[in-house]
Amino acid sequence: MKFGILGWGKIARTQLAPAILEAGHEIAVVGSREPGAEQIPGLPGVRWRSYEAVLADSEVDAVYIALPNHLHVPWTLRALEARKHVLCEKPMALTVAEVDAVQAAAEQSQRHMQEAFMVRHHPQWHMLRDLPLGALRSVQIGFSYDNRDPANIRNRADLGGGALWDIGCYAVFAGIWLFGREPDHVRLRATNHAQWGTDVHAHGELGWGGDACLQFYVSTQSAAHQGVRVLGERGWAELAVPFNAPARVSVRQCMDGGTSDKATAHELAPVNQYVEMVRAFASTAQEGTATDLSESRAVAQTLVRLRHSAGL
Ligand SMILES: NC(=O)c1ccc[n+]([C@@H]2O[C@H](COP(=O)([O-])OP(=O)(O)OC[C@H]3O[C@@H](n4cnc5c(N)ncnc54)[C@H](OP(=O)(O)O)[C@@H]3O)[C@@H](O)[C@H]2O)c1
Structure with a gap:
């Protein structure tokens, strides 16, 4: 192509x-x-x-x-x-x-x-969704970096900048990926930059039913960090580098109440999620597969609801 x-x-x-x-x-x-x-x-x-x-x-x-x-x-x-x-x-x-x-x-x-969304082409996200953790109760996601350049597109409100659009979209994607549908409840608390008007810190909560919740923190002005931890009725698992994954990653899993030191690390074969995404895109396009933006729609809808809840 x-x-x-x-x-x-x-x-x-x-x-x-x-x-x-x-x-x-x-x-x-x-x-x-x-x-x-x-x-x-x-x-x-x-x-x-x-x-x-x-x-x-x-x-x-x-x-x-x-x-x-x-x-x-x-x-x-x-x-x-x-x-x-x-x-x-x-x-x-x-x-x-x-x-x-x-x-x-x-x-x-x-x-x-x-x-x-390259992450959906990384096997670590497929494994996370498929592990037998039991009914999911709690997901915690952090994604942050420190970028104080006023000219950067992430710091320009008129270009669609801000932490929620730039990296909050990954937390929302993760929730819809793991729970299989849009959240029933959303809530966001955000701090805007005094001059730029972009959200620099955002704490969000997505809820499914009465007893499953995803909490996230995204920031454009904090120490660089990323992590995902998922807790189910039977066990928990975590991704150490969930979004900007290097070639080699492992998924840590712990069942039946074990503490961190008892976790098993599943080493995955090396993969480049961007190459996998291009392959998947090209083959679906060449096969003439119809466009289905339902997942993108769910992500956009949830981001808009979160923004409204914070008055953004
Ligand atoms: N999937 C991922 O892993 C990932 C990672 C980073 C970013 N992204 C996304 O990719 C997009 C680009 O991000 P980036 O980090 O590559 O940004 P970037 O380095 O700032 O590049 C954006 C490019 O857009 C063009 N552009 C057109 N109008 C512009 C304007 N008014 N101001 C600034 N640039 C303008 C420029 O290219 P020309 O001058 O050549 O026209 C510029 O180099 C964003 O939507 C971001 O969310 C995705």
């Missing part, structure tokens, strides 16, 4: 471009606000173009969108209209109406569209 890329930022350069090549596909063209005249470092023979020219290129089968959050849906819609398959970065949309518009556009163009 021949890919065009919109936005030559950090994630496109460091993860997705290498993943597209490693998965055995080609990068035909890279779109940038300021297309350079020179060769693209590391991509010999690949042409720079404007975003519009990427969509107009008849050689391009699929577009990977790595733009700031507020541009995801506008460019996804334009790419679908140009009859390209689309893999778009998370969070795909900032409203539920936008997800519905993309679903309708994908059906209309008969092209495949997916949100680039």
Whole structure:
């Protein structure tokens, strides 16, 4: 498959471009606000173009969108209209109406569209969901980093920045992944940056029924950390690096009331979740599988509910 890329930022350069090549596909063209005249470092023979020219290129089968959050849906819609398959970065949309518009556009163009939640392609998340822990009662998730650059897209409210959109989306994804549906109850407490207006700290709670709860903390101004712990009626398990997983990870599991020192570590075979995501996207697109954005819709709906509960 021949890919065009919109936005030559950090994630496109460091993860997705290498993943597209490693998965055995080609990068035909890279779109940038300021297309350079020179060769693209590391991509010999690949042409720079404007975003519009990427969509107009008849050689391009699929577009990977790595733009700031507020541009995801506008460019996804334009790419679908140009009859390209689309893999778009998370969070795909900032409203539920936008997800519905993309679903309708994908059906209309008969092209495949997916949100680039790479974690769902990592076997550690499949193992976590499948372990016999009994009925789940408590999930605790932390994801934080320290980024104080006012120009960074994460610190720009007008570009869809803030901790909840940037990394809270992973906690919401995890809840829907583990419980299989949207939460019944949501609550968020957030602290906004005085000048930037973005949420820099957010403590959230998602509830299913009366006795299952996911609590999360996400922050753009705390020590870098990530972790997930799941407690069921029979046992618990945890992922040490749940989101930016290195090639080798293990899942720690403990049954029947054991403490941390009694946990078993399941070592997983090395995997690159970005390569797995590109493979899955390309094969579903090539098979002509219809677009199903129900999971992305559930994530967007839950994020919007959380924002409302915090008055964001
Ligand atoms: N799945 C993951 O693991 C993961 C990890 C990190 C980020 N992401 C997502 O990927 C997207 C990009 O993140 P990133 O870290 O790569 O960001 P980044 O380094 O800032 O890159 C974003 C790119 O978007 C383009 N752009 C267009 N309009 C812009 C504007 N008004 N301001 C700034 N840039 C603009 C720029 O490319 P040109 O100048 O070339 O046009 C820029 O390089 C975000 O949606 C983020 O949530 C996903």
